[in-house]
Every structure is written in C-alpha cells, then in structure tokens.
Amino acid sequence: MLLEGHRRGLDTTRAVTGAVDNTTRSWLTTLYLSSVVAPRVQVDTEDIQRLITERGYDRERKLNAILVHTREEIDTVATGLAEGVTFAEMARRFSLDDRSAAQGGELGFVDVEAAERSYVPADVFRDLPLGQVSEPLSAGKSWHVVRFTEDRPADPTKARHQLKEELYTQGLQQAQEEEQEQLRARFSLVRHDEALSLIVDAYRQQNTTSLDNSDMPLYTFDGEQVSVRAAQQVLRGGAPPRVLAQREGAIAILNRRVLAPRMFAHAAIVEDLVDGAELEEHRRELREDILLATLRRQETDMVDVSEIEVRQFYDDHPEQFVHERSVWAEELLLATESEARQVHQLIVDGADLAELVSRSLRADAERRSARHHYHPGEVALYPRLVPAMLAAKKGELMGPLEVDGGWSVFRIAYANEGGIEPFDSVQRQARALLLKRRQQSALGAFLQHLRDTHASVVVIHAEHLAKALPDEVL
Template sequence: MQRLSTGSGWGLFSRLFFFSLFTACTTTSEEPPQAVPGVVARLGDTILQASELRDFAISTPQNLRSKQEGAAAREDYLRSLLVKHLLYLEAQVWELQESMEVQKRVAASWHQHLIEIYRNEQPPIQVEVDEEEIRRYFEENDLGRQRQLAGILVEEESQAQEVLAKLAAGASFADLARQYSVHKGSAAQGGVWGYISRQQARRLKIPDEVFRELPVGVVSDVLPINKRYLVMRFLQDRPGSLDEHQARIHSVLHAGKLKEAKREQVRSLARAFGWKIESAGLDLLLKKAAAYSAVHRQHFSPREAVQPLFTYQGGQVTIGAYVDALWEDAGRAHSGWGMKDSAAVVAAAESTVMESAILLAAAKRAGIPERPAEQNWLEQTRWEFMVRQVRKEEVEDKAAVSEEEAEEFYQSHEDLFRKSDQFDLIEVLVETEEKAQDLLATLERGDATLLDLAREHTIRTESQEEPGKVHLHGRDRYVNPQLYEAVQEAARGEIVGPVQVKGGYSLFKVLHREEGELPPFSRMARRAHSLLRQQKEDRIFEELVDELLEKYQDRITIYQDELAAALPDTLIQRLAATERD
C-alpha cells in the first residue's frame, strides 16, 4: 500500500489549516454534523469527547504544555490530540495491527499488565525478622569495625604507579591527593574519604583482604576500581554499633526474606500447574551447549527454536524463549550460564522464564483477560503501539545523522556545546526591594562600599570565603537562573540591581569572568548527534502532520462552543501556572 511521502512544509500547512478550521469549524462544503454536548470534534466516524481532551491536556508533560493563552491554547491541545488520531487512522490504512513488531510489543505489554493485576490482587506476603537474625548479620558482615579511608583515585595505572613511587620517596599523601586525585569530594581534604564498613568497601571494589588486613598507615598496592585506579591507606579504626546499623540491616533482611517468599509462592504455583522440563527439548539444548562455548538463538533452526523446553497447564516455554531470556544477562550467558546440565537449566529457568509464565497462566485462570476494563486497556495499548510504529517508520527511521552532519552542526552551534561561564562577584542579598534601594542609595552617596554592605546585610549563606564574595558556576544557571542571567549581561565593575532573584533582591558587581571552554568535537560527538537527530525528527514529524491534515481535512469537524467548555480559561491558566512552577 502506498504510504505518505514527507514534504517540506515545516508545519506551515498545519498552521494555516488550523486557522481556517477554527474560523469555519469544518473543512467540508457539506453541512457539518450537528454539535452534540460533550463532543469537541469529529474525525470521520471517530468522536473526540471533551473528557478525552481534558484528560489529554492534564496528562501532557509540563515541558510540552501550550505556552499560549485562551483559545490559542485550546487549539494547541486539540491539534495534538487530533494528530494522535490521524496517526492511528494512517496506521489502520497501513494495517499495522498485523505488523509482527506491533503484535510483539502489544503482547509483551499485555502479559506484563496481566501479571501486575494478578499480583496486586493477591494477599500481601508477611515475613518477620527477629533480633537474633539482625545480630548475626551484623557480626558476619563485620559491621562492628569501621575504617577511615584516605585515597588517591586516578584515571591511568601509570599515574597510580607514579603516585606510589613518590610516596615511597617520602612525598606527602595529602599533597599528592590534592595534586592527582580525580575524586572531587576528597581531593581538597588531602584524600580523606571518611569511615567505611566492609560492605561499603565491597561497593567501592576494595578487596575483603585489604579491608581486613591492611594495617593503619600502610599504603596499599594499586587497586583497580572500575575503570580507574586507587592508591589508599587507612588512617584509623573505630568500632561500629549495632544500633546505628539496625534499621538498615532489618530492611536488607526483610527484603531478602520477602523475595524468597515470593519465589516460593511461584514454585508452589508452578507445581500446581504441572511445570515440567521436556526431555527432547533438554537433550537438544545440551547438545548445542556441548558444540558451542556460548549458545545463541541463531544456533537453532526456526523449527528447533519453537520446540518446548518446559510445559505446564495452559502453555509452554520454547527453547528460543529460554535462550533469549538467558541473554538478557549477557555476561553470565557468555560464561555458559544455564547450559551445563539439567540442574543448571532448571535453576536458570526458575530465575528467568518460570515466574512470568506461571503468573500469566494464573492470571488467565482467574479470568483477568476477559474483564471489560482489561480489554479496554488492551485496545488502548494496541492503539498506542500502532501510533508509535507510524512515528518510528515515518520519522525516526528517516532521521539518521552522519558523522559529517554532526560535526557541521557542532561547528555552527558552538553555544550549545560551550561550558557555562563562571563569575566571581561581590553581592548583597536582602529580603525586600525597598531595603535594596536604600542600600543602593548608600552606595551612590559613597557612604560605604558594596563589600562593606554585604558583610553587614547579606542574607546569602552559601557565599564563599567571606560574606558577600560569591562564585557562580554553570549549575547556578539552573539553581538561580535570574541571578545568573543578570550577571551574564553585566559589565565588569558595574554595580547592578536591585534584581529580583531566588531568595530576595540582589545588588552585585562582577569582579572576574571566566569564559566557558568549548570541548573538542570528539567529546561532544554523541551530544551533537542527539541534538541534530532531534531537530531532524521534529522537522520530519511536522511535515508528516502537514500531509495528514491535508489528506484528512474533509473529515474533520470542530465544535468551538464545546471546545471552550471542555478547556475553560480557568483550566488553561492552571495548566500554565503548573508549567511555570
């Protein structure tokens, strides 16, 4: 079937079309269908209810809400909802309900939805954790001992070896930490990270034997920490009390017990459904495991892949489905996990495919799929995936970005990639504009300097060095955007204000400005690809919308009075206020 080609309208047709549409309320020369209370628009036989439009507007993410007011905002929300329905109409024309990709996605979401409904309707599982279990966990995990860690974390092993050599020659650990360490939280403190327990040491990838046996004051060998390298020592030890760990230990043990209770519940259901392994499927799987170091689905023919490995009342798990589930944990699958023998297959199936298969069977036995509410959910989900598929095929698949395009975009939009400017300034922040004006008058008379006033009056508590001296970083453009924007526009040495900022009214003078550096393209390539791709997708989508509106224009009717009642000005204002907040 012929599909739409994308034009070059950039949304122009849709803007002109909606202007004429909202002026005339219909696009046909025939008499439009009569208005029906609660119906805001018609798209052929499809009725757009006021409740649907209201729910759509309210559920629209804040960053996508209309920036317009009144009738213009109503048009924005209705246009967006109409576009979804137009995409669905096009999906039906393309018969995407028959698409294997759509069917696969719908089935996966449907099965997960049924399982969640079933779980939510089961009585809650109760587990208990007693004091003796908490004490035993405390002792077995050596939580009674805490060690104060000092470390120098570097990017390259050669740097770590250089640090070791300098320490051996008598250099100061604290000085080297300030010079070399990329661990920002500790470098300025001479490398002191703080007290850690054995569990915390494990999370840092510090070996148990190092935590247990490294004497206080002795420097370790180079330790690989993820993709970095650590040179460390312990400064002192202190005992840890059970009381300070009790709540967390209880939480850990309770979660573990609850998880095991749920597993046992699934095992019990599996027995009730007659879950069993099929010998023919097992023999074939183990035969492939003997032939290949890591078994993939492609090692099976299509006929072999659909052979049952496990069966139960109402269903089966195929060999292909089992192998796919194993490869969701690629690291373990590469090592041959779940392939060694029948016991390994049974154990791996229990932690991968059995739970979802059995809970889905239980949900079906409970009649959950036949409920009207769940059938409505299924139809809505199918609708959503068909719409997404249109967007994927007609927009996302056509928005590829080459390396050359990304680099050209980077070069022509440097401001998008340049790091934020940093500023040093003197500032006095006060509660009211009136007080700020009084202080400004004092400055203009020459009765005091700005720094004198800041020392006496500023209410900013996060100032550096001393009251009144402030350093603005790039993150402040988000934390305190009004101040950052005003400082960006100010000339050095000029007293500016009062400016209303977060926390009050500000008078300030810029002392120093450090322009943000422009990182090389090699570091910004991924971001350039992402930004340009999004730009392309937006353009192609607008072109697609133009064509759909033109194609279906004679089937659209809008009822202005019902639209105004569905999205009254009070609601539009509330949505806009929420977006601003």
C-alpha cells in the same frame, strides 16, 4: 496515527503482539507477587538485631594504628611490640601518619564501615579484643597493625534500615521460589527436553536464528504453552550466551526469566486478581502505545544526516557547544579529619590515590575510580569544595578540607578554562542534536500528512482539546 498504524498492519505484526503479550505478563506477574507472595514475607526484629550484633553495627571502637611502608617495617614494629615496647612509643617512632603518631597512634572512634575504609577488615573490627594488637594488615601499598582501646555504643538506625531491606529481599526471593514450586505441582508443569536441547545446541553453536521461528513447545502447564520462539524473545534481552550453552545453566535462566513470570501471570488470572474487562482494557492501552511507538520509529528511522550537514550545524549554532570552566579532580571524601590526614600522608608517600578509593564516602567513587567533574554551577551543591577545586593548581595534592559530609583530599587532574568545544570533541553530540531536529521535523510533516489524508473522518474540537491539555502545552 492509530488509523495509519492499523492501515499498515502494524497491530498484527509479531513485534507488536509479542511486546503487548510480554508487557501484559510483566504487569500480571507484578500484580501476583505484590498481592499474593509479598504479604507472606515478614521480617523479625529479632533477626535484625541479631545481624546488627553479629556484624558489629551496635558499637564504635577507638582505633589505634601504626602505619608503615613495607612488610619488613611492620614486622619490625610487631617484634618491638612483642618485646614489650609500648604501642604508643612504636607509633611515635615508626608511623607515617604524623598526626596520629603524636597521639600514640590514636585515630579516634570508628564504626565497622569506617574501619573497613581504613583497611581494617570487618572480622578484625568485630573480634579483636580490647588492647590486643592485630596481625600485620595490608593497607593498600602500605602495612599497619591496629588495636582498639575503648568501645562505646553506636546508633544502629541506618544499619537497621539496611538490614531490614536485606532480610526482606532474601525472604521475598525465598517466597517466590517456594511459590513457583507450588505452582509447578498445581499446574502439572511439563518441560520438553527436546526443545531445551534445541536451545542449548543453538547457543553452543552460536547460531540462534532457528529459535526465532520455532513453535516447538518448551513448557506446558494448565492449558498454557511456552514455545521456543517465545522463550528466545525473552532470552534475547541480555541472557549470557555462554551460560545458555550449558544445559544446567540454561535450565536455571529459563526457570527464572521465562517460566516463573509465565506461571505467576497465569496464576494472577486463575486467582481472579484482575477481571476480564480490566485486562482487556489494559491490553488495549498497551497495544495503542506500542503501535504508536512502532509507527514513530518507522517514520524517524528513515531520517539521516551527512557529516557535511553536521559540520554546518556546528558552525551555525556555536552556542550549543559552549562549556563553563571546569575541573576533573581525583577526590576522596573521608569520615574524619584524622582519617583524611592519614590518607593524605599515604598519597604523599607514594600511594596511588585511585587505589584508596574504597575508603571514600562518595557513593560513585569506586565506579568513577575517584575521578569527579566539577564546574561553577555546582557551587550550591558543594559550597566549600568547588571553590577550593577551581582555585587549586593542577597536580597539587590538597586537603584535608572540611566539606559537607566529611573531609576531602583531592588533586586536580585536568582544568578546562571554558569556551566553545572543538568540533572533533562534540561531533557525536552535534550529530545527535541535528538528527533529533530532523526527526522531529519529519514526524511533524508526517502528522500533517495524516491530518490532510484523514481530514474527512477526523474532527478536532478545539474547545475540548484546550480543556484537556495542561497549561504549559497551550
């Protein structure tokens, strides 16, 4: 394939050479940052401890709450408390959460993250004195007042790791910016404003074609030059056009995405972090990989399938489109049973389950709007949750159910009993499967053609090949 790629001249195309250059610079940039910049970043344990204390990660607080439907009701509660009625009595009279109401509003100990999931802002968790009642707080579609009656130390180990990573990331960003400023001076950087104006105007007019072929210098430094065309190759990878249409926005993006990597890569060479032979070997391997990928795309991009062929493939291979019985459920995972009961009551009283998603412990809950898909194959992962969901009736609110990691409240939105998917719902999948088969077949035929064409100059030593390949390939 390499011989064929060279024969077609793919190795000298702008696409291949540009990809080799950009990937090499990325490698050199990473090398420079990891070898020169990153070792300068130190995270002080005192700074970590300071943030633990400032953000309230070092303690848990016993939370008491009175939850009601409306602002008018919470104002009535606040008035009663101001007139001397005890918090416990007002909770028993008014709170929607029957379980905590019976305990005078007590919900148990929570950390700052659990408090935020219960609609208690972090600043209230940190600053509200023991025994003092908060101002009325919004709780989704409901309202509540809260107080804390006891504090106890918490294990901040998890927070310590998170804060260390946060401080390291901040320190690394600052170190990179400082290093870039030093390199600007060291390499006598010059930015050519005529080229900058060309880029800004092109994005303002929403016509960037002229940038693709412009060799006008945008930056020059230490004998290096970054052209408009080279910058556009990077910008085409997803930079926001509206920002690039403004001068200051374009400068910021170009500095971060174009200039900084170029200077770091150049500095890696200047500092002899990689010798010439190693760099050339790296580029050779990259060039071969990119050349092979380009040649494969050329051969497989010509393959297409018709809608008739897709339908025939679906009819001939029904086993490819069978699915198990499964359910789509709206589900929230809460930290404690009392919190789960409170959420359950909120939903019973009319709150939208999806609007409570910020309280869920599941990492992808907000991205999925609390909707999750479960099937029997996941019983090993969720041994209590999946059987309960598969047994539940559509639309019925279930829970709290104790599961791994907390307490679940869920409602089945849709149940699919399984079987062969109808063609309309899997047409794209069928097309992708058939197209992949055709492309693999075309690539195989192409390789055989190359073997036949170059049989006189290519010798395959089967015994050496057998030793080189892993057992699963053989």
